[in-house]
Amino acid sequence: MSADDANENGGAETSGLDFIRTIIAEDLASGKHDKVVTRFPPEPNGYLHVGHAMAICLDFGVAAENADSRCHLRFDDTNPATEETEYVDGIMEDVRWLGFDWGEHLHFTSDYFETLHGYAVSLIEQGKAYVDDQNAEEIRANQGSLTEPGTESPFRNRSASENLDLFARMRAGEFDDGEKVLRAKIDMAASVVALRDPILYRIQKKAHHRTGDAWCIYPMYDFAHGYSDALEGITHSLCSLEFQDHRPLYDWFLDQVETQSRPRQIEFARLNVSHTITSKRALRRLFEGGHVRDWDDPRMPTLAAMRRRGYPPEGIRAFCKAVGVGKSPKLIELANLEFHVRQVLNKEVPRRMGVVDPLKVVIENYPEDQEEFLEAINNPEDESAGTREVPFSREIYIEREDFLEDPPKKFFRLAPGREVRLRAAYFVTCTEVIKDGAGEVVELRCTYDPATRGGDSPDGRKVKGTLHWVSARHAIGAEVRDYETLFLEEEPNLDGEGGLDAALNPSSLVVRTGAKLEPAFEDAVPGERFQLERLGYYCIDSDSAPGALVLNRTATLRDTWAKVAKGGGPKGDNPSKPSKKQNKQKKQKKEDG
């Protein structure tokens, strides 16, 4: 849809659009704007996470959807105490990886320091800002409370010339950190706390990652943000809900000086995903407490971690799109994110075989010195992915959990006397179980049916189970890292009983050092993604070294057997499985309660 189309009916076609896109469509239709300019404004003091992904998709998405529009990447770098170039680089990499491009429009709030300073001077000249000598505690004490108004600073009514002089001396470095601040003169009795004479500038004698020692006074967010938006010609300044209270302030600043454009702030609910946390403080605790290995530990909710884990950016974008934009608080189930990740991976990623917990199988009627190459389909979802050759020989590995000596009813895998299919290979029948002194199964003996080469029986004999396998002689050893959620609860409480330790999932990382992979993995490089058939999607980790592959499990496959097995107890039957009718009754009961 274009703005022109919308104009023809005198209004915008907004059905199905979220509230922000509706506002934008209307602004375009009414002629208030002829293009959309948005910005994504991260502070370079940490890594981007899932929550940011949704803001990025919104900011850049809305620009991409409209003609002549654009989205700026602006680093909101007004606090040298916490900001570093390392984060600037990381954030740029993450945004690019997610699939967005800011073109020429890479900006920094620090680029506007001189202009911003000019606006502050103008406020002082107008009598709308003053230098306050109170210290931090005094300012806090005079701020009032949520229900009581604040009290005015004794320095509130200094003359403009005195304020100008003081502010100049602040800039010149004559005062120490915290000795003086510049405040707006608004209303100490405002019910919106943000309006009670907010601080515009504070003294911080610290080097800034871009401006170095040029400044020792730095602007605060509220003062800097709207002006930066105006300076860049931002039309719609999208931010999260917690800034809603600040909107009157955003507008107030813009009202006080002449700017070349008038941006509008619109707030939306930030995105949260179950079983994870995204606060910078919590992320830092995980990292510094050694609970994760790094900022891009695949269990982290950071984009860097998701990249390392193997999440495709298209999947994350699809997820954000599906979740939508609104103002009601969102806590999205992880399953929803995983669905979109799997959906992309299923279509795009080549299949391979690998055994994560190997059990040796000897095929007794297969000649000792023989080997052959069997053709296997690379991706049943994508014919163009072609086929590959997989070596087969007398000794193979199968997954330990694919064999049970005393199988429950619906267990379609290997058991004594039972015949199964080896994927892309042959039917095999288990003839003997070999155990060690402790009674643990250490090896299986099988026979194969040469007539079933490729996996079909000429006599039409059916087999229920298909197992993945790897030829022992040809196998590549690897380390496989299986991940579960970092936290046990949907909404982890790091400060509850037992603290962080109690909130963490003890099996968030399971390392399998003895995995065996088919030789097609020979040339695999870090970042490459595969599906290990019947197990899940995996990505080659950056910890890999030549001859020492490390695989991250991106996501498991949907596993209906796991559900049956779990729900039905050790024998796999589930007599208490509720019928549809019972389900309905259950639901009814719930509603009544």
Added chain:
RNA sequence: UGGGGCGUCGCCAAAUGGUAAGGCAGCGGCCUUUGGAGCCGCCAUUUGUAGGUUCGAGUCCUACCGCCCCAGCCA
């Protein structure tokens, strides 16, 4: 007890006064050389609650209830 926001299925979400879309999850079935994928079906007599207006209300009005955010010289 100040101010700002939000309440439609387990989780998201559409519906703009005309008789509750869709996705995820779940459940049943079909199909299957991945217990994957795919396909089919089921899953809100009702929108936080109570009143009211209207021929008609998730949408309008009133009152109440619940949840989130705000008292950094952070953003």
